[in-house]
Every structure is written in C-alpha cells, then in structure tokens.
Amino acid sequence: xxxxxxxxxxxxxxxxxxxxxxxxxxxxxxxxxxxxxxxxxxxxxxxxxxxxxxxxxxxxxxxxxxxxxxxxxxxxxxxxxxxxxxxxxxxxxxxxxxxxxxxxxxxxxxxxxxxxxxxxxxxxxxxxxxxxxxxxxxxxxxxxxxxxxxxxxxxxxxxxxxxxxxxxxxxxxxxxxxxxxxxxxxxxxxxxxxxxxxxxxxxxxxxxxxxxxxxxxxxxxxxxxxxxxxxxxxxxxxxxxxxxxxxxxxxxxxxxxxxxxxxxxxxxxxxxxxxxxxxxxxxxxxxxxxxxxxxxxxxxxxxxxxx
Ligand SMILES: [Zn+2]
Ligand SMILES: [Zn+2]
Ligand SMILES: [Zn+2]
Numbered sequence: 388x389x390x391x392x393x394x395x396x397x398x399x400x401x402x403x404x405x406x407x408x409x410x411x412x413x414x415x416x417x418x419x420x421x422x423x424x425x426x427x428x429x430x431x432x433x434x435x436x437x438x439x440x441x442x443x444x445x446x447x448x449x450x451x452x453x454x455x456x457x458x459x460x461x462x463x464x465x466x467x468x469x470x471x472x473x474x475x476x477x478x479x480x481x482x483x484x485x486x487x488x489x490x491x492x493x494x495x496x497x498x499x500x501x502x503x504x505x506x507x508x509x510x511x512x513x514x515x516x517x518x519x520x521x522x523x524x525x526x527x528x529x530x531x532x533x534x535x536x537x538x539x540x541x542x543x544x545x546x547x548x549x550x551x552x553x554x555x556x557x558x559x560x561x562x563x564x565x566x567x568x569x570x571x572x573x574x575x576x577x578x579x580x581x582x583x584x585x586x587x588x589x590x591x592x593x594x595x596x597x598x599x600x601x602x603x604x605x606x607x608x609x610x611x612x613x614x615x616x617x618x619x620x621x622x623x624x625x626x627x628x629x630x631x632x633x634x635x636x637x638x639x640x641x642x643x644x645x646x647x648x649x650x651x652x653x654x655x656x657x658x659x660x661x662x663x664x665x666x667x668x669x670x671x672x673x674x675x676x677x678x679x680x681x682x683x684x685x686x687x688x689x690x691x692x693x694x
Pocket of ligand 2: 626627628629630631669670671672673674
C-alpha cells in the first residue's frame with residue numbers, strides 16, 4: 388500500500404511498516420524539548436525510540452488479532468499522532484471487538500512486564516548507580532501507562548470509542564452502533580478540547596481536530612449504512628462467499644478519484660475516472676471476489692412452448 392509522504396521501514400509477517408516523514412520533524416522537536424531531562428541527548432533519543440517501539444507493538448497487536456479472525460492487515464503507518472494499523476476485520480461485532488482490544492492488551496502486558504522489572508531493579512538496587520537509566524525506565528513505563536489510559540477513553544475513533552461501538556453492535560447492529568459511538572465521540576471531544584486548553588497543549592489540540600473529523604466521518608458512514616440497509620437488492624447477483632445479494636446503492640468508492648458508485652450498475656468500472664476493479668468487496672461479509680463470480684447462474688428452464 389502506498390501512502391503519500393510515507394516510506395517503508397521494513398516488513399514483518401507480511402505487514403509493511405510505513406513511517407511518515409513528519410515523524411522525524413516531531414521527533415526532533417520532542418527530543419530538543421526534553422533535552423534537559425537527562426545528562427546526555429542520547430537518552431532522549433532512546434526515550435523517543437522506546438515510544439516508537441511501544442506504539443509499533445500496540446499496532447501489531449491490532450494487525451495480528453485481525454488476521455487471527457480472518458481479516459486483512461497489510462500495513463501499519465507510524466506518524467506523529469501515534470500509529471494506525473490499516474485493518475479490515477470481518478464485519479462481525481466479535482471479530483471487531485477482538486481486533487480492537489488486542490492493541491491496548493499489548494500495553495497491559497507491557498505494563499505488567501515493566502512493573503515486574505521495576506520491582507526486581509528496586510529490590511536489587513540495580514538502578515541506583517545509573518540515574519539516567521532509572522529515569523529512562525520510569526519514563527518508558529509511564530509513557531506506556533499514559534498510552535494505555537488514553538487509548539481506552541471512550542471517544543471515537545480512539546480504541547476505547549471503537550471498542551464501545553463493537554459492544555453496542557451486538558445490541559444495535561452495525562449502523563446504529565456507529566452513529567451512537569460517533570455522537571458520544573462529539574461529547575468526548577468537547578471535554579478533550581477543554582483539556583487541551585487547560586494543558587495549553589498543541590498536540591492535544593491537533594488530536595481534537597483529528598477526532599472531530601473522524602466522528603463526523605463515522606456519523607456520515609453510519610447514516611449511509613442505515614440508508615443502504617433500506618435500499619432494494621440487485622437481482623441476478625449474489626456474493627460467492629456469503630450468498631447475500633448486493634444493494635442498489637453507491638456503496639463502493641474509487642481509490643483513485645474518490646467517486647462513490649454502485650459497482651454492480653457499472654460492471655466494476657468507476658464512472659468518474661474509468662478505472663476497472665479486479666475485485667469487488669461484499670458489503671455484507673467483507674470478502675472480495677472478481678465481478679465475474681457474482682452473477683447468479685439461473686438453471687435453464689425446459690422450453691415449454693413445444694416449438
Ligand atoms: Zn490502537
Ligand atoms: Zn459476502
Ligand atoms: Zn475513479
């Protein structure tokens with residue numbers, strides 16, 4: 388997957404780890420900003436790399452959990468606001484819940500690990516002779532804890548908000564749960580904005596803009612899903628995977644020109660730019676199949692006219 392401004396760092400277990408160039412910019416600012424906290428700048432660099440590693444492990448938690456339930460996960464993007472695992476779990480609430488919970492679960496395991504190591508170090512006095520190492524260790528453990536708490540805030544699209552949506556999905560269905568979680572996200576972001584003002588934190592402010600934008604998108608997506616659920620179905624087509632007939636609805640979006648269209652009305656061709664798509668994703672089960680596999684083959688009826 389190509390993302391503008393990002394380059395591939397490495398590939399593990401078939402997952403590309405991409406780094407956005409702005410990450411270096413923010414790393415530089417943050418390392419400079421905390422330059423006085425250690426005896427040498429090398430410790431600041433280590434601290435930032437530890438943050439990078441924690442975020443990476445968290446995203447791998449999402450990606451591998453998504454794979455374990457049969458979903459797709461090929462890309463992890465790291466950028467100044469943290470990380471994004473580009474995952475598409477199967478459209479089931481349980482699969483979504485596991486895929487979402489696995490990220491914060493990694494931080495819980497790290498917290499237990501840090502606590503254990505810290506306890507041993509404290510009892511043996513191992514860190515007393517190395518104040519910089521002790522400071523780094525404390526900071527890294529603290530960063531992990533803050534990330535965990537922050538990720539669990541029930542504000543869409545943070546993990547906590549999406550976990551809330553997956554739980555609501557069991558009771559309200561996919562569209563209404565998304566609408567409710569997005570609206571709750573608007574309330575949550577209001578509180579986050581107050582927090583940003585109180586802390587005078589530019590980063591929290593930027594995050595608020597991102598959350599606001601995502602809540603708006605989530606709300607629009609939920610409303611569109613509701614509308615789609617009311618649309619009639621295409622006769623003559625059925626998903627080769629789950630058998631569901633597709634809706635007569637512009638539920639597909641061109642990855643090149645962003646046009647929304649009904650791929651079963653256009654024969655898998657984007658009406659905006661003319662791009663032809665090899666695979667068509669089922670909106671019911673999430674699997675992708677070639678357009679040629681979708682038409683329902685009606686068995687030929689014996690000719691009854693007799694001529
Ligand atoms: Zn996460
Ligand atoms: Zn299907
Ligand atoms: Zn297009």
